[in-house]
Amino acid sequence: MIIINEYISSLVPKEGPILGNMYKEIEEFLKEEIKNPIPFFSTTILLAPICEEVLFRGIILNGMLKNKIHPIKAILFSSFLFGLTHMNPWQLVGGMIIGSFIGFIYFITSSIIDCILLHVFNNAFAIFTMFFFLKNEDSFLSKKEVNINIGFILIIAFIIIISGSIFLLKKKKEKIQK
Known part of the structure; x- marks a missing residue:
């Protein structure tokens, strides 16, 4: 799911008068935040997932499901709000994708702990890869030669997600039934 999320989010343009400036500001902000890794990692990997999952899955999604709102509508709406709170187009798209996946897991398991753990893992993976790529000033998804393999990886990831969902x-x- 993380691979699909990262790939789809990477399709949002990073250039142009509005998005280009916004992307550069976010990149500069992250470079500054990484200079203090302990507070940055603890906030992003621990605090944010706990607070966000309690709010978006534990309160909003759970409340909508208990009020008999169709699960797909409830999951999509809570995921949209989740993505929107990240306040940039890349995380809006990514938040809606990963939020929908985590919302589906919540619908199936009714476990906020599972959602928090998935969110922690997602953020940890994203932060550590971002940390690696910012340090090396080279982006995995910007390399042209990698695009051929992305399709294959996406197909495998999609098959795994569908199988797991079933x-x-x-x-x-x-x-x-029990």
């Missing part, structure tokens, strides 16, 4: 839905149906 498995989780079967588990939920079994749980409901």
Whole structure:
């Protein structure tokens, strides 16, 4: 899911008068934040996932599901709000994708702990790869020769996600029947 999320988010333009300036400002902000790694990592990898999951899955999504709002609408709406709070187009897209996935996991498992752990893992992966690429001033997704392999990786990731989703839905149906 992280690979698909990163790839789709990378399709949002990073150039132009508005998005180009915004992207440069975010990049500069992150370069400054990385200079103090302990507060940055602890906030991004621990504090944000706990607070965001409690709010977006534990309160908003759970409340919508309890009020009999269709699960797909509830998941998409809570994911849209989740993406919107990140206040930039790259994280809006990424937040909606990963938020939908985590929302689906919440719908299936009803476990806020699972959602928090997934969010922690997602943020840790994103931060450590970002840290690596900012240090090396080279972006994995900007290399032209990698684009051929991206399609293959996306197909594999998509198959894994679909298989896992089917498995989780079967588990939920079994749980409901008991």
